[in-house]
Amino acid sequence: MRLFLAFIFSGILLFASEMTASSYANDDFDAEFNDTQNKELFDPLSSYNESMTTFNDSFYEYILKPTAEGYAFIVPQQARNGISNFFDNLLFPIRFANNLLQLKFFNVLEESERFMINSTMGILGFRDLADEELSIKAHDEDLGQTLGYYGIGSGFHIVLPFLGPSNVRDLVGLSGDMWLNPINYFEARHLNLLKNQEQALATTAFFTINETSLHVKEYTQLKKDAIKLYPFMRSLYESRRNKLIHE
Amino acid sequence: MNKTIKHFLLFISLSFGITNHSLYAIEENKISAFMQTNIDLATTILRDKKLYKNEKSEKLFVIFDSIFDYTLMAQLSLGSKQWSLLDASKQNEFTKLFEEKLKLSYMNKLDLYTDEKIVIKNLEKIKDTRIHLTTHLMKNSEVYEIIYKFYKNKNNDWLIYDVDILGVSIIQTYRTQFADILTKEPFEKLLEKLKQPDEETPKKQ
Incomplete structure (x- = not known):
């Protein structure tokens, strides 16, 4: 009988030691996740951000998405892909400059090749021949990533009207990239593709509707996983940007 | 005496649970091969046009259940501080809801599957008890990186925690x-939110 009890007792002890082992392992894990996103997260604009997220979400669901769907109904996919390629080719200066700034010379070379091939044989960029025929892919880089590449921290999170999630660093980057963006209009800029502010706005709207029409369900699909939209989008955006910077 | 027998039974069932589990243990040097088998199996199930969506997910979850540590995932998603504040029944309830949420979220994506392929690219031992398995999901000419994070539990099994x-x-x-919700609302509210079916789910699919 005593032996039996001893057996039970040792069993319970064993069980207890396992319990402590599991909580120890857990501390170990917490360090893995307690990164900048969780450690006393600095989010001074959180209430503004939260309402702007709701605003953007409604804008997307009730205005942009239906518009893009209507547009997709009229314009065949092939044409929309062509238009998307055309704009993509036009945005070459942003990719070129930022790859150069990050000293990614091979990418700079590939970007230049792409621009030359697609602008000529790809008929003003409507066809992405460089990718189709030669498998030369675009190297998306923006100024926010360039700043991150040089070690500049993201700063706090800012949700921009219409444009969605961003942060201090990416906002600074965005203004720089806008200067390089051919479909924007700046009086102070020597070279302007478009004649005035109205044209720039209309072109940007068209570009946005065309892009959205090609990815219409993606945001809605993504959003299904959210339990609370604002922290979900913030976490997604910041993690993704970090990954892109380190690539 | 009754009580001791109860304990004894508990112990037996526990140890049985453990030994039973270790039969399926993934050993370190077999992670890649094991995962490749599972990925291939999962791909076959996904491609099977004869199966209904719920049959597919049922078959897939059998595979997942043996390699994912849902309990730990639930615990980690809440953070150990918050977790330790809960009593066992609340922990269980949360774990169950969390597992359901993960599975539901996965099921919602089944329709998106077309002909993607997943290949194992790299296995990296981060430290004694962590392994990262990098895989590439190929769709047309695009490549997407997915990393499965394994940890070694006390039975020397390797399980996925993220x-x-x-x-x-x-x-x-x-x-x-969860952290955001819990700064403003009580834990009960979080459970409620987890229980809610997705509001945005379109009816037509």
Whole structure:
């Protein structure tokens, strides 16, 4: 009988030691996740951000998405892909400059090749021949990533009207990239593709509707996983940007 | 005496549970091969046009259940501090809801599957008890990186505790949301939110 009890007792002890082992392992894990996103997260604009997220979400669901769907109904996919390629080719200066700034010379070379091939044989960029025929892919880089590449921290999170999630660093980057963006209009800029502010706005709207029409369900699909939209989008955006910077 | 017998039975069932589990243990040097088998199996199920969506997910979850540590995932998504504040029944309830949420979220994506392929690219031992398995999901000519994060539990099994998709950690995403909810609302409210079916789910699909 005593032996039996001893057996039970040792069993319970064993069980207890396992319990402590599991909580120890857990501390170990917490360090893995307690990164900048969780450690006393600095989010001074959180209430503004939260309402702007709701605003953007409604804008997307009730205005942009239906518009893009209507547009997709009229314009065949092939044409929309062509238009998307055309704009993509036009945005070459942003990719070129930022790859150069990050000293990614091979990418700079590939970007230049792409621009030359697609602008000529790809008929003003409507066809992405460089990718189709030669498998030369675009190297998306923006100024926010360039700043991150040089070690500049993201700063706090800012949700921009219409444009969605961003942060201090990416906002600074965005203004720089806008200067390089051919479909924007700046009086102070020597070279302007478009004649005035109205044209720039209309072109940007068209570009946005065309892009959205090609990815219409993606945001809605993504959003299904959210339990609370604002922290979900913030976490997604910041993690993704970090990954892109380190690539 | 009754009580001791109860304990004894508990102990037996526990140890049985453990030994039973270790039969399926993934050993370190077999992770890649084991995962490749599972990925191939999962791909076959996904491609099977004869299966209904719920049959597919049922078959897939059998595979997942043996390699994912849902309990730990639930715990990590909440953070150990918050977790330790809960009593056992609440912990269980939360774990169950969390597992359901993960599975539901996966099921919702089944329709998106067309002919993607997943290949194992790299296995990296981060430290004694962590392994990252990097895989590439190929769709047309695009490549997406998915990292499965394994840990070694006390029975020397390797189990998945997090998945990183394009740099976004699933656990981190839940963690941020749960932390945000819990700064403003009580835990009960979080459970309620987990119970809610997705509001945005379109009816037509």
